[in-house]
Amino acid sequence: MAWLSAEFYFYKGSAPCRSVWMTLKLLNCEFEEKHVDLLKAENKRPWFIRMNPQHTVPTFNDHSFILWESRAIMQYLMNKYATEGTQYLYPKEPEERAKVDRMLFFDMGTLYHAIKEYFGPKIHQGMPPDQEKENLLKTSLDYLDHFLEIGGVPYLCGERITIADIAILASITELDALNYSYKCYGELFRWSERVKEGIPCYKECCIEGVEMTRARVKQLEDDLKKQMEKERKASITKK
Template identity: 30%
Template sequence: MSPLKLYYSPISTPSRAVLMAIRNMNVDVEVVTLNLGTGEHKSAEFAKINPRMCVPTIVDDNFVLCESKAILMYLPHKMGMCKGRAFYPKCARQRALVHQRLLFDSVDFYSNISDLVNLSFSDEPILTVKHKAAIVGALNVMETQFLNNGDFFVGNSATIADFAFCSSVAALIAIGFNINDDYPKLSEWYERMGTLKGFNELSAGAQQTGAMVRKGLKNSFDDL
């Protein structure tokens, strides 16, 4: 069987979440790195694979899947209980909580980080109190609700939700937001994530994202 093929960019926060999950599930993978800055994701070759021309995208034999959360949910099924299901609970209620966390990351947390990336390329790249408030609101939920009953976002072992949040938090830190002072549970969780496979790879990509965003912005969170 051919290895899973992952089309990926290190500056893509969703891409980094998927790759960290793959590393921890020991998936046999071929990583195809696309340079988003030069438009490699818009090539005719890649458009044939994914007409949306977005990363991450996986190709598993003849099966093509994009959207990071969908990929994160697919990987445990592909790998089976021994390798993948440890990161995706069998219990329906626990699994529902994983899905809830993934949706929260997409809608309430990562979306705000994506806004910062877009802001850095805009005509008025200035962080405002509104930008910070949106992020603080999400962080407060993560700190007081999601991390209130265990070491990870659902219980005491890492799930696919943790890979999604890890990539988002790493990007936020790299952009210049300090989580250490006001979010002790989140900070401790992030340290725990640092012991898992693929974290250094994820962190290095996040630093690239952060440097790009900081270069484009005219101010920082410290100014607010």
């Protein structure tokens, strides 16, 4: 029987997918790219649901071992494929690794959660963001800015980039895609520019996806405006 290759199922417009993609590239892993078009609901097709009942991307099939949830995939990739030259991305020393894990959980439970909550209406319907959730996002960005200020090091967990920086940068690229300025958070903005420069594959893995999200949201907004104008004209006609 032929040996199966590793397969990475992803959508470029997904921030969590971008984080895994950057990790794979930095580790020089051999894998086959499997693009899943969420706009065509390819993740809801029976073959995909059989592989991942939660039908989410990213999904990683490593020689029949199937894993989803982006941060779990990143940790798995580091545990299995890190070399002496790339181990710095996820240090083995318990305290240093705990720092990385803490920021991964902050990203999942606080930062990225806040981004999704605030921008949900805009991303899915082209409507204005949920203003009631803006404080949640601002608080998350304040936390991140403060972490960087008191850390006194170039990156979130020390002198070198880790998968925590990769994951949180991917979340921040969602703000880029949605034209949400975070320049007022000085430490955060400088860190984001530093990490973008420090990851050789950043442009390859992120720029196209950011533009995809930006274009899709603009199309949703345009469609919503047309629908509202159509309804307005229809109401005038009835009068």
